[in-house]
Amino acid sequence: MLTFTIRRLILAVPTLLFISLVIFLLLELAPGDPMAQVPLTVPAEVKEKMRLALGLGEPMHIRFWKWLVQFFWIEPQVLIDNIFGTGLADGKLRVISWQTRSPVMDIVVQRIPQTLWVVGTAYVVAILIALPIGIYSAYRQYSWFDQMGTFVSMVGFSVPPFFSGVLVIVIFSVQLGWFPSIYDTTHVVDSWDAFVYQLKQMIMPVMVLALQITAQLSRFMRASMLDNLNQDYVRTARAKGLSEYVVVMVHVLRNSMIPVVTVIALGIPSIFGGAIITEQVFKVNGIGQLLIGAIQANDLPMVQTLTFIFAVLIVLFNLIADVLYGILDPRIRYD
Amino acid sequence: MTELSNPVPSKPPRSQWLDVWDQFKSHRGALMGGALFLFIILAVYLGPLFWDLEATQIDIRARNQGPSWAHPFGTDQLGRDMLARMMAGGATSVSVGLTAMLLALFLGSFIGVMAGFFKKLDGPLMRLTDLFLALPLLPLLLVMMLLFREPLNATFGPEQGIFILIVISIGVTSWMPTARIVRGDVLALKEREFVMAARSIGTTNSGLITRHILPNVLSPIMVSATLGIATAIITESSLSFLGLGFPPDFPTWGRLLFDATDYLQQHPERVFWPGMAISLTVLSVNYLGDGLRDALDPRIRGR
Numbered sequence: 001m002l003t004f005t006i007r008r009l010i011l012a013v014p015t016l017l018f019i020s021l022v023i024f025l026l027l028e029l030a031p032g033d034p035m036a037q038v039p040l041t042v043p044a045e046v047k048e049k050m051r052l053a054l055g056l057g058e059p060m061h062i063r064f065w066k067w068l069v070q071f072f073w074i075e076p077q078v079l080i081d082n083i084f085g086t087g088l089a090d091g092k093l094r095v096i097s098w099q100t101r102s103p104v105m106d107i108v109v110q111r112i113p114q115t116l117w118v119v120g121t122a123y124v125v126a127i128l129i130a131l132p133i134g135i136y137s138a139y140r141q142y143s144w145f146d147q148m149g150t151f152v153s154m155v156g157f158s159v160p161p162f163f164s165g166v167l168v169i170v171i172f173s174v175q176l177g178w179f180p181s182i183y184d185t186t187h188v189v190d191s192w193d194a195f196v197y198q199l200k201q202m203i204m205p206v207m208v209l210a211l212q213i214t215a216q217l218s219r220f221m222r223a224s225m226l227d228n229l230n231q232d233y234v235r236t237a238r239a240k241g242l243s244e245y246v247v248v249m250v251h252v253l254r255n256s257m258i259p260v261v262t263v264i265a266l267g268i269p270s271i272f273g274g275a276i277i278t279e280q281v282f283k284v285n286g287i288g289q290l291l292i293g294a295i296q297a298n299d300l301p302m303v304q305t306l307t308f309i310f311a312v313l314i315v316l317f318n319l320i321a322d323v324l325y326g327i328l329d330p331r332i333r334y335d
Numbered sequence: 336m337t338e339l340s341n342p343v344p345s346k347p348p349r350s351q352w353l354d355v356w357d358q359f360k361s362h363r364g365a366l367m368g369g370a371l372f373l374f375i376i377l378a379v380y381l382g383p384l385f386w387d388l389e390a391t392q393i394d395i396r397a398r399n400q401g402p403s404w405a406h407p408f409g410t411d412q413l414g415r416d417m418l419a420r421m422m423a424g425g426a427t428s429v430s431v432g433l434t435a436m437l438l439a440l441f442l443g444s445f446i447g448v449m450a451g452f453f454k455k456l457d458g459p460l461m462r463l464t465d466l467f468l469a470l471p472l473l474p475l476l477l478v479m480m481l482l483f484r485e486p487l488n489a490t491f492g493p494e495q496g497i498f499i500l501i502v503i504s505i506g507v508t509s510w511m512p513t514a515r516i517v518r519g520d521v522l523a524l525k526e527r528e529f530v531m532a533a534r535s536i537g538t539t540n541s542g543l544i545t546r547h548i549l550p551n552v553l554s555p556i557m558v559s560a561t562l563g564i565a566t567a568i569i570t571e572s573s574l575s576f577l578g579l580g581f582p583p584d585f586p587t588w589g590r591l592l593f594d595a596t597d598y599l600q601q602h603p604e605r606v607f608w609p610g611m612a613i614s615l616t617v618l619s620v621n622y623l624g625d626g627l628r629d630a631l632d633p634r635i636r637g638r
Contacts, residue, residue, distance in 0.1 A: 015469060022470070029482055154625075158618035160569050162576040162589075163610030166596055170603040269471075276473055277573055291474055292577060295481050303478060310471030318469065 005323055012315050017068075019311045020304075024064050027300050070095045071305065075105050099299040107290065107302070108309070114185045115286030119275045121202060122209035127264060130214040134221020134260075138229060139248060149218060156215025165208045165281035172204060179204050183284040205282040209275060213267065220263050224256040231255075258328045265321040269313035358630040365626015371619035375612070379425030388416040408608055412598060421608055424586035429616070431501055431571045431587070436563035438506030443513025444556055448544055450514065451521025461518070464511050472508045476570065479504045480579040493582050501580065505567050513559040520552045554631035561624030565617045572613050588613045 042050075058066070074094055080086060094103040137146040173181035179200050189198050228234065229252055237247045276288030283289070287306065294302035359365060393415060400410040408417035450460035480500065487496035524530060525548075533547055572589030574580040581587050583594070588609040595605035 015466060018466065019469060023475070023478075026475070026478060026482065154618060154621055155614075157621055158565070159610075159614045160572060160617075162573060163592065163606075163614060166592065166599065166606050167610065170599060170606060174600050174603060277576065280577060292477070295477050295579070298481075303474075307471055307474045307478065310474055311469060314469050314471060 001323070001326055004326065005319075008319050008322065012319060016308075016312060016315055019315075020068070020071075020308050021064065023304055023307050023311070024067065027304055028060055067095065067301070067304065071308070078103075078105065095301050095305055097294075097299055097302045099294065099297050099302065104302050104305045108287065108306070111285060111287050111290050114183075114284055115272070115275060115279070115288065118183070118202065118205050118279070118284055118286065119209060119271050122206040123213060123268070123271060125206055126210040126213035126217060129210065130217035131221055131260075133214070134218040135225055135248070135253065137218070138222045138225030141226065146222075149222070153215035153219050156211045159211075161208050161212060161277045162281055164211060165204070165278055168204050168208060169281070181282070183282045185285050205278055205284060208281075209271070209278050213271065216267070217260070217263065221256070221260050224259050225252060228252045228256045258325065261328060262321040262325050265317050265324055269310065269317050272310060272313060355630045359626050362626035362629055364622045365630070368619040368622025368626065371615065372623055375425065375616050375619065376429060379422050379429055382422040383419070383426075386419055386422065388419045392416070392419075402604075409602070409604065411594070411605065417605065417608060420586045420591060421588075421612060424588045424591050424609065425612060425616075427498075427581065427585070427587045428568055428571055428589070428613070431498065431505070432564045432568040432616075435502045435505035435509070435567040435571070436560055438502060439510040439563050439567070440513060440556060440560050442506065443510035443559070444517050444549075444552070446510065447514040447517025448521055448548060448552070451518040452525060452540070452544060452548065457518075460514075464514050467508070467511050470508070473570075473573070476504050476508060476574060477577065477579055480574060494585050497581050497585075501571055501574065505570050509563060509566060509570075513556065513563070516555045516559060517552050520555055521548055524548055524551050554627075557631065558624055558628045561620050561627060565620045565624070568613060568617055568620075 070093065078094065095105065096102070097104045097107060100107065133149050137143075137149040140146055169181045172178045181204075183201050183205060187194065187198060187201070189195050234247060234252055237251045238244075242251075272287065275286065276291060278284070279286045279288040280292060287309075291303065291306045293299075294306065359369075402409050408421060410416055411420070446460055446464065450457045450464075483500050483504075484497065487500050490496060491499060530543065530547055533543055538546070568588075571580060571587065572592070575587050575589030576593045578593065581590055583590070591609040592606060592613070595602070595609065598605060
């Protein structure tokens with residue numbers, strides 16, 4: 001198992017390098033000029049110098065190498081500095097955003113908590129809803145509950161977040177006035193009222209995200225339960241005289257959870273991607289909104305770094321899913 | 336001569352597609368989904384023939400009207416008829432969905448068949464698929480929109496250029512699931528006796544693929560085609576909704592929804608129509624795919 005993990009980790013390095021190269025080359029083709037926002041009164045030679053100051057004068061491969069060094073060597077040093085108070089990265093050039101002229105990673109670190117709060121809560125809520133629905137729909141296959149579950153998850157698949165989000169805003173913010181339509185990230189929770197307000201502003205984005213995730217997870221849970229319910233060991237367990245609860249919730253559930261757990265792990269990075277739209281609808285200033293803003297402002301270092309972070313998440317959680325599968329299911333051995 | 340113990344079959348043999356249709360009919364959701372999808376396609380493509388108002392015709396005196404007989408879906412902030420805009424937008428959205436699906440399907444089946452059939456290509460092509468699966472797709476799509484919009488607009492004009500761009504970028508980022516499924520099926524088919532028999536009488540590789548392999552992997556391809564339409568329509572609308580799709584005066588469902596969010600408080604119904612259209616189309620296509628999967632699976636059929 002350990003050798004498999006190590007081998008996969010080593011294999012992930014060239015994959016990630018290749019992905020970063022693809023993203024870099026794609027951005028290289030950008031026709032946008034970072035100096036487009038500079039007033040026309042600025043003389044051409046000054047503009048040229050500003051361009052050089054942004055590091056645009058170098059050939060392509062040198063800039064790619066610099067970005068790699070900055071991302072993989074200097075940024076971890078900054079992280080160590082921040083944790084242990086050392087001075088490893090003092091005076092070294094970090095990945096600088098063209099928009100704000102501040103290090104990209106600092107902005108990302110500022111934005112991550114908002115995304116994690118909203119997306120993370122949505123994911124947990126979705127799992128809590130999806131698993132019981134999946135279990136019960138499989139146990140009572142073709143019952144009205146199962147049919148309802150199928151229909152609701154079909155709707156969850158089909159209604160895009162930019163519609164469901166806007167729809168709940170129309171209903172609950174505009175018509176009923178229950179919840180605020182804009183997520184206020186400066187809100188500090190220091191009293192009971194503040195906590196209630198935080199809950200209120202989180203309900204809508206969390207529910208919109210959770211509907212989508214629930215739809216997929218409950219289908220998986222149902223299919224996986226159905227696969228296991230007709231197995232011989234279930235008959236044996238019943239024949240032994242175990243109670244129905246123990247048979248379903250202990251024997252069947254534990255075996256059906258194996259693929260579901262890996263699906264949950266695989267879904268985490270795509271949630272970050274899917275959250276881009278939800279964040280845009282509810283004006284949550286998380287990572288997704290940062291990416292949209294950077295794309296519209298032609299801020300290439302920011303776009304490159306963020307896209308690469310998404311890629312790292314995908315590769316990492318793919319690896320985690322594979323390893324989890326091996327740990328949970330003793331029949332699967334990678335060696 | 337004694338009489339035949341078994342009477343000669345009086346009915347002609349049923350074709351495979353008749354069986355498929357019988358099974359498909361028994362899935363009520365799929366039948367309704369298919370009918371709804373057909374209706375939506377007819378409405379968006381043939382609807383403008385029966386509705387004389389132009390989607391781009393501005394009538395500033397009649398702006399922000401509610402539903403009436405003259406304008407069943409009301410008018411927008413420039414007095415353009417919402418029904419005409421919905422049909423024009425639907426034509427674009429559905430066309431994008433269909434063409435992007437065809438492109439993804441072609442790429443996916445091609446790569447899947449190649450990887451499954453030729454052992455040498457299997458490794459590299461599957462690594463390529465894994466690599467594409469590891470790409471963050473929505474961010475990349477946004478980046479592609481940003482980068483190639485201008486040059487393509489200059490070459491093909493604003494509408495054609497963005498259409499080509501969206502179709503190609505959705506196509507090249509959504510072929511991977513098809514490729515994986517097709518490869519798996521081809522790997523299994525390749526070992527079957529009928530393929531060996533065909534090879535033994537000297538059928539060439541291209542003949543084998545087109546005559547024997549492709550018809551047998553048709554059902555997973557058709558199922559992923561329906562799902563492909565759904566994802567392509569949703570992706571196009573998301574791009575338009577994020578302001579990186581079609582230009583503002585060129586309606587698509589996502590764009591209409593995006594424009595309507597500015598008038599959310601005064602005219603919430605304007606959000607409702609395009610959103611409902613997207614959701615219903617995707618829902619109908621998903622049900623259609625569900626039914627097709629059951630109908631094309633011979634193990635389920637006839638039960």
